[in-house]
Amino acid sequence: MSLKYAVIDRWSQGQSVFHRLDARMKMTALLVYLLSIATLKPVRAPEMIAFGVLILIGMTLSALPIGGFLLRGAVVLPFTGTFAAISAFGGQTDFAVGLVAKSYLSALGVLLLAATTPMPALLHAAQWLKVPRVLLLVIQFLYRYLFILVEQAGRMRQAALCRGSALSKRSRGERMSSAAGMLSVLFARSYERAEGIQRAMLSRGFHGQIPLLTNPAARLKDWAFALCAVAATLAIRLGGRL
């Protein structure tokens, strides 16, 4: 399947209230949310439930499909679940439960931002938050050309299937060899494409710096959202500890 149809990318094109909020404000709120969860010790059910309710409110405002959203957030569980299982076997049950809950809620928070904000807006927000420019450019180019690379790989796979690659009784070695061949072709094409991109950039006067446009000012309702979200998060985080 092509990334062209990637679910999160499609979700991010929505037009809900939450989608229309300023990406910088959403990213700021997310950072506070993630820090609050990460520094929460010990993990207690009421606080976890309250953080979950925050996500639920965001999810409702963004009109995302609940099942698909919750399922995609679970992508982190195989990783953290492993560590949690080891801890549980070691007798640290509370830590294990906390780890799973924290990682799942954090993943849902990140997913909520990614699923309601198009990539260009995310990049602008990261730029506003002073993320190093070189890192942003790497992400920008990676995201832009990943789509094309995956489509190219898909076309090569189709061509191989058309020539019976799935039906033949080739040895593992032969399969590995043809996969390696495909990878090397992909690499060579990526290299050629990189040269083409550089030529296109030079022909439009590129001289080493990519000039970005500035963001429009955030509206009052965007600031209000950020204020409410950060206040609610801090209230949950600090509420029972003061």
Add this chain to the structure above:
Amino acid sequence: MNILPVIDAQQVRYSYSDGTSALNGIDFHLYPGETVALLGRNGSGKTTFVLHLNGLLQGEGTIQVCGMAVCRQNLAAIRAKVGMVFQDSDEQLFMPTVLEDVAFGPRNLGLGVDHAVQRAREALSQTGVADLAGRAPYHLSAGEKRRVALAGVLAMSPEVLVLDEPTTFLDPPAERELIRLLKSLPQAKIVVTHDMPFARALATRAVFFEKGRVVANGPIEEIASRFHWEI
């Protein structure tokens, strides 16, 4: 009447680093408002030649663009004069949004953000895709990408447009639209193409390349018939 050519290339020669000789003494002129089709087989040197026109490749011989020699000192000015639209629009559209991509050239020319955005919006309107300004390039169709790529070049107010295989990936309606759009643009144009109906629709003169040489230069119908350049 003595009209000066916007492009005047004399004895351009170029060899790739592996020693392959790609251009063997090209003489070429382009006059204001003119559209010329570059024809010839794959590997005959057409694309290699046009890459010399804004200094992306530099071989031997002399090239003048609007009276300026193509050399390192003049590159910034030359690149503002010669707008290249590449065969694969995906290579040309690398910024996060269409508006930013089209504003990329004007910003490199040193224009301020507001002025660059204004130029970008005008160019997008000119190519009929003003409504795509906020979209990400990977969400566009091939025809839309081509128009945005053209807008990215027009935003730099060039005097010459160079289009390398501009009909690649386009369906017939998109190709018709592109012809209409290109005909409406006042710039002198060089079109590298194998698509004869497209070349006929736009160009009056054709230059035929063979093994890095110009072997014919004249009215497009005459060249097409002489080299059996028909399907």
